[in-house]
Amino acid sequence: MSKADILRYMRTSSKTDNAQILALVDRAIGIIADTAEPKSLYRIFDCNVTQDSVEIDGIVFLSKRLAENMAGCKRAVVFGATLGIEVDKQIKSASATDVALAMALQAAAADKIEDVCNELEEKIINDYGVTLRQRYSPGYFDLDITQQKDFFKLLPLQKRIGLTLTDTYEMVPTKSVTAFIGMD
DSSP states (O other): OHHHHHHTTTSOOOOOOHHHHHHHHHHHHHHHHOOOOOOEEEEEEHHEEEESEEEEETTEOOOHHHHHTTTSSSSEEEEEEEHHHHHHHHHHHHHHHOOHHHHHHHHHHHHHHHHHHHHHHHHHHHHHHHHOOOBOOOOOOSOGGGGGHHHHSSSSSHHHOEEEEETTTTEEEOOOOEEEEEEE
């Protein structure tokens, strides 16, 4: 985890020398490092990209921006990643007793899940010798969050990594990511 990124997520200068803030960030990093149980699952699919949609495994994802992002791609990585439920419990517990710590935990967890996603991308690049496009998730720009339900049909996320979707399309555990990545 990167202190500078965590401070940025906290809307604090990455160059701060405030001992209390730095100690809080160190504490949050330690808690997240001790409780996170990173898991990820991915699959590579053939895809069909049109002007305003991407079709994967018979499911059409309507989004001009996603289609622009994946223009020219014939394959796509579909993945989910999570830090696990214990991170959620730590954040919830801190929210009731120490709002500053809760904010630092949120920031550290956000940075940690980004690390997990970046490591997965590096693994795919190394394993397949490909170039990857930018990640694109349900809820970004014009890809409606309701399409998260369709996304979950593509991978056994609940069974394999414990990631579920609520009726309001929120993921549980909350420190989780689902995304498409176009492959070149």
